[in-house]
Amino acid sequence: MSQGPEDAPKAGTDAPPSTTASALFDLRNVIALLFGVYGIVLTIMGIVSGNDPANMAKTGGSNLNLETGIAMLIIGALFVVWVRTRPLKLPTPEEMAEPDDRPAGH
Amino acid sequence: MTLAQDALRLNPNVIDYLLVAFYFVLVLGIGFAARRSISSSLDFLLSGRSMPAWITGLAFISANLGAIELIGMVANGAQYGVPMVHYYWLGAIPAMVFLGLVMMPFYYGSKARSVPEFLFKRFNRTTQRVQSVIFAVASILIAGVNLFSLGLVLEALLGWPLQVAIPVAAVIVLGYITLGGLSAAIYTEVLQFFVILALLIPLTIAGLNRVGGWDGLKAAVTAGPSGGADLSAWPGTPLTEIDNPVLSVLGIVFGLGFVLSFGYWTTNFAEVQRALSAKSMSAARRTPIIGAFPKALVVLVILIPGMVSAVIIPQIAEIKATGVDEVGGITYNNALSLLLKELLPNGILGVAIAGLLAAFMAGMAANISSFNTVFTYDIWQDWIKPGLTDRYYLQVGRIVTIVGCVLAIGTAFIASGSSNLMDYLQSLFSFFNAPLFAIFILGLFWKRMTGPSAWIGLLSGTAAAVAVNVLVTTGVFALSDQAGSFVGAIAAFVVGTAVAGAVSLVSTPRADAELVGLVWSLTPKETRTHSTEGEDSGWYRSPAVLGGGVLVLTAVLYVVFG
Numbered sequence: 001m002s003q004g005p006e007d008a009p010k011a012g013t014d015a016p017p018s019t020t021a022s023a024l025f026d027l028r029n030v031i032a033l034l035f036g037v038y039g040i041v042l043t044i045m046g047i048v049s050g051n052d053p054a055n056m057a058k059t060g061g062s063n064l065n066l067e068t069g070i071a072m073l074i075i076g077a078l079f080v081v082w083v084r085t086r087p088l089k090l091p092t093p094e095e096m097a098e099p100d101d102r103p104a105g106h
Numbered sequence: 107m108t109l110a111q112d113a114l115r116l117n118p119n120v121i122d123y124l125l126v127a128f129y130f131v132l133v134l135g136i137g138f139a140a141r142r143s144i145s146s147s148l149d150f151l152l153s154g155r156s157m158p159a160w161i162t163g164l165a166f167i168s169a170n171l172g173a174i175e176l177i178g179m180v181a182n183g184a185q186y187g188v189p190m191v192h193y194y195w196l197g198a199i200p201a202m203v204f205l206g207l208v209m210m211p212f213y214y215g216s217k218a219r220s221v222p223e224f225l226f227k228r229f230n231r232t233t234q235r236v237q238s239v240i241f242a243v244a245s246i247l248i249a250g251v252n253l254f255s256l257g258l259v260l261e262a263l264l265g266w267p268l269q270v271a272i273p274v275a276a277v278i279v280l281g282y283i284t285l286g287g288l289s290a291a292i293y294t295e296v297l298q299f300f301v302i303l304a305l306l307i308p309l310t311i312a313g314l315n316r317v318g319g320w321d322g323l324k325a326a327v328t329a330g331p332s333g334g335a336d337l338s339a340w341p342g343t344p345l346t347e348i349d350n351p352v353l354s355v356l357g358i359v360f361g362l363g364f365v366l367s368f369g370y371w372t373t374n375f376a377e378v379q380r381a382l383s384a385k386s387m388s389a390a391r392r393t394p395i396i397g398a399f400p401k402a403l404v405v406l407v408i409l410i411p412g413m414v415s416a417v418i419i420p421q422i423a424e425i426k427a428t429g430v431d432e433v434g435g436i437t438y439n440n441a442l443s444l445l446l447k448e449l450l451p452n453g454i455l456g457v458a459i460a461g462l463l464a465a466f467m468a469g470m471a472a473n474i475s476s477f478n479t480v481f482t483y484d485i486w487q488d489w490i491k492p493g494l495t496d497r498y499y500l501q502v503g504r505i506v507t508i509v510g511c512v513l514a515i516g517t518a519f520i521a522s523g524s525s526n527l528m529d530y531l532q533s534l535f536s537f538f539n540a541p542l543f544a545i546f547i548l549g550l551f552w553k554r555m556t557g558p559s560a561w562i563g564l565l566s567g568t569a570a571a572v573a574v575n576v577l578v579t580t581g582v583f584a585l586s587d588q589a590g591s592f593v594g595a596i597a598a599f600v601v602g603t604a605v606a607g608a609v610s611l612v613s614t615p616r617a618d619a620e621l622v623g624l625v626w627s628l629t630p631k632e633t634r635t636h637s638t639e640g641e642d643s644g645w646y647r648s649p650a651v652l653g654g655g656v657l658v659l660t661a662v663l664y665v666v667f668g
Binding site: 025027030031033034035037038041042045046049050054055058059060061062064065067068072075 | 121124125128129132135136139140161293296297300301304307308311312313314315316448449450451452453454457
């Protein structure tokens with residue numbers, strides 16, 4: 001088989017640099033939303049029926065829905081705090097042109 | 107309804123189903139949102155190389171923490187107890203640190219878009235093509251097996267027929283990947299990671315409640331059939347099924363800890379792809395190392411429920427006491443489902459079902475999203491139809507995703523006809539990793555290694571593994587399946603290295619200038635290191651510090667739980 005430069009083009013040529021890829025939505029908000037909704041539902045279920053004997057028999061005596069629900073609400077809130085304190089910053093045009101420290105040329 | 111069906115069927119109520127539905131609404135929403143950001147094939151197939159390290163790191167372990175892995179590892183926890191931690195602490199952590207510290211500078215630095223493309227850059231076209239075809243076929247097959255197992259679980263737990271469950275699951279995966287490409291797959295994997303934890307942690311808490319805490323569990327296991335052997339990680343003879351304790355330890359350390367795990371974690375493109383999508387060299391190097399921290403800890407919430415199941419689930423306890431394969435249609439693989447039913451009240455049950463379904467789909471999505479990259483770049487662009495516009499390849503990527511999902515559905519239905527065949531094929535494909543790792547390491551550290559030697563070494567190493575497997579299954583070698591796979595992997599590694607070395611000596615190596623950035627000794631240190639400014643600054647972002655930290659954590663865990 002042949003190898004070397006005459007065989008070497010295309011593979012290395014990257015697609016044109018993306019202009020929008022970095023402008024993705026913030027995943028942390030989605031995680032916060034998931035935990036928020038799950039947390040509310042589980043907390044309510046824990047308050048309403050968490051201490052039923054049938055549930056207590058399953059979980060060995062802890063109100064699992066309530067405990068998990070509250071934990072999820074706390075985690076959801078932490079993600080919200082993270083998003084607020086460190087908002088996603090859009091890259092500047094220079095960073096777009098030279099996105100990272102990959103060695104130039106290869 | 108048979109006895110086993112009756113024992114397994116969960117009773118989700120409306121709220122459980124709503125929680126599951128909400129998860130899938132979010133996943134499809136991610137697909138739509140990610141679609142807006144796709145303008146090139148690189149965006150679609152490699153997330154435009156824009157991901158922060160915490161996202162790629164969590165996706166890195168999530169892609170592996172599929173449902174087959176979860177179900178299998180809870181089963182291992184039930185069957186073997188503490189020795190199953192070796193699959194994580196020896197079988198993953200060192201290899202993940204090695205990938206981040208040693209290999210990632212070459213993968214990411216070479217700008218290769220896939221593992222086969224890296225093989226082209228270091229070796230030649232033939233090696234790239236051999237590896238890309240093997241990988242493409244294996245990905246579809248494993249995606250199909252995932253889909254089939256998902257169908258089985260939906261059928262057993264919720265009573266959905268296989269003919270409905272398989273296409274529905276495939277359409278959801280297809281939906282978010284065709285829309286959002288790798289970004290959607292990676293985002294979904296991160297979400298799945300959190301939902302899986304929301305399944306495992308309450309399961310562990312309730313399980314420990316039921317057996318009287320960790321001390322109660324230890325007492326019950328000591329009084330149980332293993333007589334307490336399940337509580338120590340070494341020498342792990344039941345796990346390896348090698349009676350001699352010294353050989354058993356050697357089997358675990360070299361077979362599992364070196365050849366199998368390094369082969370899997372450092373060369374499997376479904377994993378490496380997550381790191382290649384990171385936004386900088388530093389983030390790419392941190393990806394597997396950040397993933398290693400949760401990987402080291404998550405085993406605890408898998409092991410403990412597994413051990414609990416052998417105490418409180420009557421069928422599992424009976425299997426363990428008598429050593430039979432099944433009791434009333436129940437096997438170790440049902441341990442997780444039975445625990446969900448036994449321990450979780452409605453509400454958290456819905457979260458758990460969402461987590462399990464998410465894990466199956468993520469397993470399939472990881473295979474499909476790496477399959478479409480290898481097919482589009484390595485098979486289509488570099489081989490069959492080179493030189494067309496990027497827009498064209500983006501289109502190919504989307505079409506290949508659809509074709510991949512359809513093929514996976516086909517494979518899933520074949521698997522439902524003959525599950526033994528699928529098990530066998532799947533184990534065969536796992537043999538390709540060990541020789542691949544052999545030629546990677548040789549190629550990375552030995553500049554004399556040539557192109558032809560790579561694919562010849564790859565194929566002969568694989569042949570050696572297949573030969574060992576045939577000898578074990580036909581009974582010529584009296585080894586257990588587990589010991590057989592360790593020996594097979596070691597044989598593949600040794601033969602692959604030896605043949606590649608021999609062929610290299612009789613063929614012409616490439617010029618040194620072509621191998622800069624691909625071979626350790628020819629790559630200047632500056633190129634191997636990365637920027638430490640801006641978002642890559644700070645000692646806590648140093649891959650070496652993080653890598654050392656996770657190795658220390660693992661050692662401490664071994665001391666505490668081993």
